Amino acid sequence: MTSTERGIAAAEAHSAHNYHPLPVVVATAEGAWMTDVTGRRYLDLLAGYSALNFGHGNRRLLDAARAQLERVTLTSRAFHHDRFADFCTRLAELCGMELVLPMNTGAEAVETAVKTARKWGYRVKGVPDGRAKIIVADNNFHGRTTTIVSFSTDPEARADFGPYTPGFESVPYGDLAALAAAVDEHTVAVLLEPIQGEAGVLVPPTGYLPGVRKLTRDRDVLFIADEIQSGLGRTGRTFACEHEDVVPDVYVLGKALGGGVVPVSAVVSSREVLGVFAPGEHGSTFGGNPLACAVALEVIAMLRTGEFQQRATELGAHLHHELGPLAGGGAVDAVRGRGLWAGVDINPSRGSGRAVSERLLARGVLVKETHGATIRIAPPLMISKADLDWGLDQLRHVLGV
Numbered sequence: 001m002t003s004t005e006r007g008i009a010a011a012e013a014h015s016a017h018n019y020h021p022l023p024v025v026v027a028t029a030e031g032a033w034m035t036d037v038t039g040r041r042y043l044d045l046l047a048g049y050s051a052l053n054f055g056h057g058n059r060r061l062l063d064a065a066r067a068q069l070e071r072v073t074l075t076s077r078a079f080h081h082d083r084f085a086d087f088c089t090r091l092a093e094l095c096g097m098e099l100v101l102p103m104n105t106g107a108e109a110v111e112t113a114v115k116t117a118r119k120w121g122y123r124v125k126g127v128p129d130g131r132a133k134i135i136v137a138d139n140n141f142h143g144r145t146t147t148i149v150s151f152s153t154d155p156e157a158r159a160d161f162g163p164y165t166p167g168f169e170s171v172p173y174g175d176l177a178a179l180a181a182a183v184d185e186h187t188v189a190v191l192l193e194p195i196q197g198e199a200g201v202l203v204p205p206t207g208y209l210p211g212v213r214k215l216t217r218d219r220d221v222l223f224i225a226d227e228i229q230s231g232l233g234r235t236g237r238t239f240a241c242e243h244e245d246v247v248p249d250v251y252v253l254g255k256a257l258g259g260g261v262v263p264v265s266a267v268v269s270s271r272e273v274l275g276v277f278a279p280g281e282h283g284s285t286f287g288g289n290p291l292a293c294a295v296a297l298e299v300i301a302m303l304r305t306g307e308f309q310q311r312a313t314e315l316g317a318h319l320h321h322e323l324g325p326l327a328g329g330g331a332v333d334a335v336r337g338r339g340l341w342a343g344v345d346i347n348p349s350r351g352s353g354r355a356v357s358e359r360l361l362a363r364g365v366l367v368k369e370t371h372g373a374t375i376r377i378a379p380p381l382m383i384s385k386a387d388l389d390w391g392l393d394q395l396r397h398v399l400g401v
């Protein structure tokens, strides 16, 4: 057995099989590159599902984490700590909002947004108790908790996990008329990804997000944008909503907010909305801990310069310039995306998304398929143009184009 085979067998022996990883065992990583236990290097075109927007081993993030490790890492929210105020102030500023509620994982932040919307509905909008409805979109991905999978339309994510949490209705993504028809007097929120990542990097039709914004404002409904994957530079803007000049009522953030170092998520909104919480009504032992705040503060500082957004814009234009011509040529059915983020639908004649991922692995490129036939390309935003071009050469090679 090779060391890779040993590593995989050992992992499979004592872990639940809720993932099907590619056959590579990573030992170290730096920038856009990962090295496996045999010393072989791979270009990372997944970037931890966009949790690694600033690259592996980012110096600024590691220095911030190291410095904080030596000071204090956890206080719980029973006490104040000296990084908390800065984190909330800076993140609110970055979002152009007023209040921040920190959590850890993305799913927790989505749960927090759901609770926020319901409480806002009862206390501010005046919805009768127990009747609040939240509208979501088909093919959504918002996380894995029992409530969140209750409103998933993906049978794999949902089946066998009932009974399901009521109070959600799903409508086709990108269809404003369907959304308008679903809004009623008990609707408290519309929860959407401005670009659907897990669904295959689906960009809604132009005008959809502004339409959602107008509809929700007119009907006194909160617009909650789950920017956990689309936000923090990935699309060339701090938030994907910005491409259409849309400002939602609530941002849900995660993934890159922790820089790939620690899990950090947050709900960010106005005083009217997040102000509904009183002590004891919501919380998290680790949410807003000093280490998380120190790392996230560095992430926010990096985003404030606009340098990563600029890189995502420029490299993204290049990425789509290179990928676009492949669509319809026999190997690739469609290419979608925005900024340094693309979903590539592989024609079945070239094999499944998994097969293409495995052929790319053999050529030193790491990607992961989504929904069978789609390859997602989302490298760290600091990837060099030469490395990106090399990765695209490997993709063209395995597709035979």
Ligand SMILES: *Cc1c(COP(=O)(O)O)cnc(C)c1O
Binding pocket: 049, 104, 105, 106, 107, 108, 110, 141, 142, 143, 144, 193, 197, 198, 226, 227, 228, 229, 230, 254, 255
């Ligand atoms: C990844 C993701 C989540 C869930 O985040 P976790 O940290 O895995 O819980 C929620 N929403 C979107 C859009 C995501 O991409």
